[in-house]
Structure formats: structure tokens, C-alpha cells
Amino acid sequence: MNVFPVILCGGSGTRLWPMSRGGFPKQYLKLTSDCTLVQQTAQRLSGITDIARPIVLTNNEQRFLVAEQLRQVGVNPSSIVLEPVGRNTAPAIAIAAMLALQQSPDAVLLVLPSDHVIGNESAFVAAVNAATRLAHDRYLVTFGITPTEPNTGYGYIRTGANLIDGTSAYAVDSFVEKPNAETAQRFVSEGNYYWNSGMFMFAASTYLEELRRHEPEMAAHAEQALKAAKLDNDFVRLDAEAFSACPNVSIDYAVMERTERASVVTTSDLGWSDIGSWSALAALGHGDENGNTLLGDVMTDTMTNSYIRAEHRMVAAIGLDNVVIVETADAVLVAHRDKAQDVKKIVEALNASGRQESVTHRRVVRPWGSYEGIDQGERFQVKRIVVSPGAQLSLQMHHHRAEHWIVVRGTALVTNGETEVLLTENQSTYIPVGVTHRLMNPGKIPLELIEVQSGAYLGEDDIVRFEDTYGRVATA
Incomplete structure (x- = not known):
């Protein structure tokens, strides 16, 4: 088994407040099915050949939550690594690479955020199979999503030369920051730009080699953090002092934008979403004849193009268009769908006032x-x-x-x-x-x-x- 899944579970998911909170973020919620997002992430690995038990990275507060949710769907991780502080994705993936190499010198990592939705799992397996070929040739692979709109909330990847005839595997020409609306429209029109999904695949040894070349300090501190780690039941507790010394840098900035071996596998039928807002989640739903997605005990009259979710009590809505209404036991969000991203401002205000509704549920x-x-x-x-x-x-x-x-x-x-x-x-x-x-x-x-x-x-x-x-x- 050479393919080692790496599931990143450390996010706080505040953009889906009030359901997602600091102590119970969106990856642990049942937003699109009877399984939580992290459970869906683990389950979709079953179609991949030569797959090993996953390596999970999370924090101390969420350790039992992720362990229990994976147990419920019969997934037994090889390691659950506890980060003492958040240091973004590059150091976390370095730890996973070192753990995988302890099991196999030919280990290939498949790095997956725990909070994404993928509707077409057969297309996901096909993309992983294509990426595996590149990873064995020492490429560092990211997965590019064909844009369906000029979205300004994603980074973009511009493709270069085709690397394998007859496939959608390309060299990366450039990574592009989140664009403005005019630039995003141009990217969609030109056709050789793809959304950066945040999923990756590469040989563990290749990643560490590139990390040591471009971020030697980070690589050294990560290695020390794992070397001094302590086992706590089924958890690996990284050394706090060493891991805290790692620069707080994403894999994109640390490696992918600097390596000469960056490649991308593109796909148009993955059914992918990072559920970055309530509007994004609403877009995944199957609206009724009025364009409404209604979940839970909801009653409406003359409502159109709206997403209404009742978790705790009956919600009634009348005469509104294009809104999001989300009800929980202790908080209710009402927002225009075009302003759903601004929920982070509410979370910031709650944090500033010392209130707990941004952190915990009732x-x-x-x-x-x-x-x-x-x-x-x-x-x-x-x-x-x-x-x-x-x-x-x-x-x-x-x-x-x-x-x-x-x-x-x-x-x-x-x-x-x-x-x-x-x-x-x-x-x-x-x-x-x-x-x-x-x-x-x-x-x-x-x-x-x-x-x-x-x-x-x-x-x-x-x-x-x-x-x-x-x-x-x-x-x-």
C-alpha cells in the first residue's frame, strides 16, 4: 500500500456560522448527507487502489470528535496527529510525509481537506489515478477544477504543457491569487485557468526534498516536533516548542509556487465544492419550484431563491427573495445570499465581545x-x-x-x-x-x-x- 491519505481536520469553519463554530467546525457537520463531511472524505477513499489507512491531522480540542466520527463509519486511522498550535498546511503535511516514510520508502501522499464536497466519486478516483502517475515521476500534483463561474473567492492555476498524452495532466504555468471580478471573468473566458482545489498528491520524499530546499527552517522544526512527540492513547502529540517554531505558511506559498515540479490534473465533472459560504452550500441543494432549499421544520409563503435551515424549531418565512436563514438552538442567521460571506464579521464581533456563540453550541x-x-x-x-x-x-x-x-x-x-x-x-x-x-x-x-x-x-x-x-x- 503506497498511497497514504492525509486528512486535514484543523479548520475552524466560521464562514458557516451559526452551525459551524470554533469548537465544532463544519467538517463534523451533516450538511449534505447523513454523514459528516470528514466521514464523507474518509469513505470516498475506498475506491482507490493501494490505499493505506489515513493519517489525520487535527488539534487537541477536536481529537476525540474526529476519532469518534471516523469510528462510526469503520475507518481506523494509522495516526491521529495533534498540532499544539495552528501553523497552516505546509508543516502539517511535512509531519504526515515523515510518518508515511516510516511505513514505506515509496509512500505517496494524497492530501485532502476534511471539509470539501465531491459529488462524483468515480471522477475523483480517475483524477487520483492520473495524479498517481505524475507523483511516481516526482511531480508535485494539485487538482484543478474547471470553473463554472468567475468566482473571486478561489485561487486559480494556469496550465502549461501537457505532461501525459491523452490525459488532463499539465505542468503548472503559474498560480494566481484570488482575482477581482473582471480578471476572474477573463480567466473563465480564456479556458486554461482552473480553480485551485487545495487537494494535492506527491511522493512523501519529493515533498520533503522540496520543503528542505525552500523552507529549511520549517522542515527542521517539523522533524524535531515529530522526533520529540509523545504517544497519548491513539494520538501523536507533537512537541509544542518545536512545532510552534515552524513558520505559519501554507503548502502553496512554501512549496507549490516555488518548485519547478508543480503539475496539475484538471477535472470538470468532480462535483466539487469547498462549501466556503452558505451561498455555496445553497448552490449544492435541489431547490423546489420557487428555487428554495428548505431543510427541517420550515413553512414559507411567497419565498423565492432562498436557503432556509431549521435545526431546532419551526421557522416561518414570508415574502423574501434570495436570502439565507439558518436557525440553531441558540442563534439565528438571516442574510442576503450575496452577503453570506460577511458572516465572518458577525463571528469577529462575537469574539471581540467575549461571547461563546462563536465557539460552542448549546x-x-x-x-x-x-x-x-x-x-x-x-x-x-x-x-x-x-x-x-x-x-x-x-x-x-x-x-x-x-x-x-x-x-x-x-x-x-x-x-x-x-x-x-x-x-x-x-x-x-x-x-x-x-x-x-x-x-x-x-x-x-x-x-x-x-x-x-x-x-x-x-x-x-x-x-x-x-x-x-x-x-x-x-x-x-
């Missing part, structure tokens, strides 16, 4: 399951907690709050100070302030309970952990 995923805020007021807070079968929370204590637990479904094994008790449906327990406690689900079905917190301070940082299955630091 339902917060944890390695043991999830919790969801139901109600809160002065000196009290109510949560719905779900614990996965066989999972357990940390052994912990709170300085400022007491907790009442009421089991709604399943079985709870509760450590409460020196006492251990088994609770079933409709049974409850009380955890006083300062008492060490733990919650475990010993059953075969999810444990659901209601937690009522009371006290002077109810922040998630009032947790002192003594033991933890998941190796977390003393934060929620």
Missing part, C-alpha cells in the same frame, strides 16, 4: 458524550447530560457548586465521596460542594440524565480533576 461534545444547557438563572443551571456506553467522566470536585443528578434513561454508576451507587431511571443523587465524584455509564445504551447545578459560581472552569480516562488538563 450542545457541547465531550469525549465521554455531550451536555446541553437547558435553563439557567442566578445561582442555578440545568443541563441534559448524555454519557456513551462504557464511558465515564473524570473523577472531579467543584469548589463553588453542588449538583443534583436525575437519571432519565439508562444506568449510572456514581462515585459520591466514599460511596458508590448504581442508579436507574427516575432515581437521583446529590453531590455536595467540595465532594469528589464521578459518573460512569456501565450499560449498553446511552445514559441520559438531568443535572441541576446550584451555587455561587457555575463556570465550566470550576473543575478540579484527580483522574481522567482522556488525559485532559483541568478545564472543562
Whole structure:
């Protein structure tokens, strides 16, 4: 197996707020099917010959999220690498190349963002097969998408000489930054410009050779970060000091725009989208007779050309054209489709004001399951907690709050100070302030309970952990 998929999962996906957030970005959402985007990315690899188990790169906060989502679709990565800080794609791919070479001196990397949609998977496999031939000839390959419009949100690739007769494999003449509208229209008219998809394929050794030539400092720090890495259960924790010293540079700037071995495989029927905005997602939908894409509990009257998504409650819309409406449990976005890219301004304002709606949903995923805020007021807070079968929370204590637990479904094994008790449906327990406690689900079905917190301070940082299955630091 020489083809090593590299799935990049570190993005924050704020352009699809309020569904995509810093702590739960778009790659983990079911936006276009019953599978999340990262699950779709992993599943489409099955049609490629000589494929190895994927190498996944993510961050510490998302490690259990990506591991669980891949487990759900039967994908077992060879490595899940945790980046201590974001340093863009070039250092991350260098780490993946080094890991692949540990398994095979002839390793070829297929680098895939985790948040793209590809509608035609047979065309994807054909493009990968063409790129494999170039990679074996020591070319660094990117995948170019035939533009369907003069889009100013993508970088472009201008093709040069054909490299393999009868194929869509070309040398790269030049990479072009995101153009203005007039330039983008010219690119589409000329016909030899393609969108830069952000997907790549090359021999691991070729990439490292080019990286050491053009970014020797980055290559050296990445090598040291992996050499000093620590294994944490199924995760590879890169050395923070060494990896942080890597320049924050994309693969495009570090290598692809500087190498003499850049090539591109072009395709017109991939059905590709990076879902860079709500407008882009709306374009993927199948509109009704009025051009509307309606998802969830939605009622409309005289609505046209609009995308409306209800995640939590009924949404009614009347008399609007060309709008995006997205409803979640704690936020609603209403925007003109032409202004959907500007959602980032809302996210920036939320961050500046210290609000959490840009980072977390009302339902917060944890390695043991999830919790969801139901109600809160002065000196009290109510949560719905779900614990996965066989999972357990940390052994912990709170300085400022007491907790009442009421089991709604399943079985709870509760450590409460020196006492251990088994609770079933409709049974409850009380955890006083300062008492060490733990919650475990010993059953075969999810444990659901209601937690009522009371006290002077109810922040998630009032947790002192003594033991933890998941190796977390003393934060929620």
C-alpha cells in the first residue's frame, strides 16, 4: 500500500456560522448527507487502489470528535496527529510525509481537506489515478477544477504543457491569487485557468526534498516536533516548542509556487465544492419550484431563491427573495445570499465581545458524550447530560457548586465521596460542594440524565480533576 491519505481536520469553519463554530467546525457537520463531511472524505477513499489507512491531522480540542466520527463509519486511522498550535498546511503535511516514510520508502501522499464536497466519486478516483502517475515521476500534483463561474473567492492555476498524452495532466504555468471580478471573468473566458482545489498528491520524499530546499527552517522544526512527540492513547502529540517554531505558511506559498515540479490534473465533472459560504452550500441543494432549499421544520409563503435551515424549531418565512436563514438552538442567521460571506464579521464581533456563540453550541461534545444547557438563572443551571456506553467522566470536585443528578434513561454508576451507587431511571443523587465524584455509564445504551447545578459560581472552569480516562488538563 503506497498511497497514504492525509486528512486535514484543523479548520475552524466560521464562514458557516451559526452551525459551524470554533469548537465544532463544519467538517463534523451533516450538511449534505447523513454523514459528516470528514466521514464523507474518509469513505470516498475506498475506491482507490493501494490505499493505506489515513493519517489525520487535527488539534487537541477536536481529537476525540474526529476519532469518534471516523469510528462510526469503520475507518481506523494509522495516526491521529495533534498540532499544539495552528501553523497552516505546509508543516502539517511535512509531519504526515515523515510518518508515511516510516511505513514505506515509496509512500505517496494524497492530501485532502476534511471539509470539501465531491459529488462524483468515480471522477475523483480517475483524477487520483492520473495524479498517481505524475507523483511516481516526482511531480508535485494539485487538482484543478474547471470553473463554472468567475468566482473571486478561489485561487486559480494556469496550465502549461501537457505532461501525459491523452490525459488532463499539465505542468503548472503559474498560480494566481484570488482575482477581482473582471480578471476572474477573463480567466473563465480564456479556458486554461482552473480553480485551485487545495487537494494535492506527491511522493512523501519529493515533498520533503522540496520543503528542505525552500523552507529549511520549517522542515527542521517539523522533524524535531515529530522526533520529540509523545504517544497519548491513539494520538501523536507533537512537541509544542518545536512545532510552534515552524513558520505559519501554507503548502502553496512554501512549496507549490516555488518548485519547478508543480503539475496539475484538471477535472470538470468532480462535483466539487469547498462549501466556503452558505451561498455555496445553497448552490449544492435541489431547490423546489420557487428555487428554495428548505431543510427541517420550515413553512414559507411567497419565498423565492432562498436557503432556509431549521435545526431546532419551526421557522416561518414570508415574502423574501434570495436570502439565507439558518436557525440553531441558540442563534439565528438571516442574510442576503450575496452577503453570506460577511458572516465572518458577525463571528469577529462575537469574539471581540467575549461571547461563546462563536465557539460552542448549546450542545457541547465531550469525549465521554455531550451536555446541553437547558435553563439557567442566578445561582442555578440545568443541563441534559448524555454519557456513551462504557464511558465515564473524570473523577472531579467543584469548589463553588453542588449538583443534583436525575437519571432519565439508562444506568449510572456514581462515585459520591466514599460511596458508590448504581442508579436507574427516575432515581437521583446529590453531590455536595467540595465532594469528589464521578459518573460512569456501565450499560449498553446511552445514559441520559438531568443535572441541576446550584451555587455561587457555575463556570465550566470550576473543575478540579484527580483522574481522567482522556488525559485532559483541568478545564472543562
